[in-house]
Amino acid sequence: xxxxxxxxxxxxxxxxxxxxxxxxxxxxxxxxxxxxxxxxxxxxxxxxxxxxxxxxxxxxxxxxxxxxxxxxxxxxxxxxxxxxxxxxxxxxxxxxxxxxxxxxxxxxxxxxxxx
Amino acid sequence: xxxxxxxxxxxxxxxxxxxxxxxxxxxxxxxxxxxxxxxxxxxxxxxxxxxxxxxxxxxxxxxxxxxxxxxxxxxxxxxxxxxxxxxxxxxxxxxxxxxxxxxxxxxxxxxxxxx
Numbered sequence: 001x002x003x004x005x006x007x008x009x010x011x012x013x014x015x016x017x018x019x020x021x022x023x024x025x026x027x028x029x030x031x032x033x034x035x036x037x038x039x040x041x042x043x044x045x046x047x048x049x050x051x052x053x054x055x056x057x058x059x060x061x062x063x064x065x066x067x068x069x070x071x072x073x074x075x076x077x078x079x080x081x082x083x084x085x086x087x088x089x090x091x092x093x094x095x096x097x098x099x100x101x102x103x104x105x106x107x108x109x110x111x112x113x114x115x
Numbered sequence: 116x117x118x119x120x121x122x123x124x125x126x127x128x129x130x131x132x133x134x135x136x137x138x139x140x141x142x143x144x145x146x147x148x149x150x151x152x153x154x155x156x157x158x159x160x161x162x163x164x165x166x167x168x169x170x171x172x173x174x175x176x177x178x179x180x181x182x183x184x185x186x187x188x189x190x191x192x193x194x195x196x197x198x199x200x201x202x203x204x205x206x207x208x209x210x211x212x213x214x215x216x217x218x219x220x221x222x223x224x225x226x227x228x229x230x
Contacts, residue, residue, distance in 0.1 A: 032216040043119075043206050043221035044158060051215075089158060093216050100146040100170035101216055102160030 002027040002094035006106025014114050019080055021109045024072040027094035033073050034103070035064060036089045044089060048075070077111075085113045117141045119222035121207050127228045128197055136192045136225045138207030147190045148208040148219060149182065151175070158206065164190065165212075194227075202229045 003026040013019045025033075031052035036044035050057045050064045050073065057064050061080075066073040077084055087110050091103040120139040128134045140147050149161040163170040164182050181193045190209075194201055204224040210217040 034218060036221070041223070043121075043223040046218050046220060049218055091158075100148070100163035100165045100210070102148065102163055102171055102173060103150075103158075103219060104160065105158040107157045 002030060002092055002104040004090060004092050004104050004106040006090050006109060008109060009107065010110045010112070012112040012114055013080055015080055015082060017080055019077045019084070019111055021075045021088055021090070021111070022072060023074070023090035023092075023106050024070075025092045025094075025104075026071070027092070028068075028071065030092045030094040032093045033064070033066060034091050035062075035075050036091065036105075038087045038089060038108070047088075080111075080113050082113050082115060085111060087111070119207055119209055119220055121205075121222035121225050123225060124223070125226045125228070127230060130199055130229050131196055134194050134197055134227065136194075136205050136207075136227070138190045138192075138209075138222060139188050140190055140207065140209030141220060142188075143211065144209035144220075145212040146170070146210045146217070146219075147182075147184070148210075149192045150206045150208065150221075152204040152206065152224075154203070161192075197227075197229045199229050202227060 006023045034049035037047045038044045061078045063076040087108045089108045090106040093101045122137045147164045152158045160173050162172040162176045179195045183191050206224045208219040208221045210219045
């Protein structure tokens with residue numbers, strides 16, 4: 001089955017700087033890669049996703065890049081703000097990629113924005 | 116914005132007892148999921164459900180677990196004869212139907228504590 005590795009486990013950046021979180025996946029058939037933000041006491045909140053037919057996607061200060069050949073994808077947050085502090089999870093769906101497939105999550109990155 | 120609702124927010128149960136966790140998915144979603152997150156660990160897929168039957172399940176989802184959509188709005192996870200290791204956050208998610216994977220939206224979870 002799919003295996004997703006995520007690095008780093010903790011990332012501390014100065015407010016206003018950029019943050020990059022990286023993930024690798026094992027199943028070359030995976031075709032959907034969402035990123036979730038989880039705040040304390042809350043469920044994972046989808047912040048951006050990318051499909052395997054796209055190399056990059058951007059939404060305001062957040063961008064995701066995908067390298068299918070190397071089987072890795074990254075989350076980029078620019079101009080970080082205190083409210084960006086949270087745990088971020090990458091995920092992938094392997095297999096057929098259709099219907100109600102379960103997500104395989106990485107272990108999460110605790111992003112700390114230093115004022 | 117529509118959201119996934121889970122009840123209760125916290126459930127405390129004696130080991131060996133049965134517990135039912137409840138979820139109200141987003142109203143026009145047709146795919147439903149359960150995930151769990153043991154404290155400090157990553158989110159793990161349990162089961163997906165579509166058209167009144169299980170679509171996919173992980174190896175975690177053994178015979179002590181069952182899911183049901185008892186009416187047009189609720190989606191439940193039942194754990195029979197709970198064990199200490201069942202203590203975790205349980206998240207429900209839902210997504211739109213489609214022939215390729217659609218974004219999954221998560222509730223805020225139920226914290227299950229087994230004593």
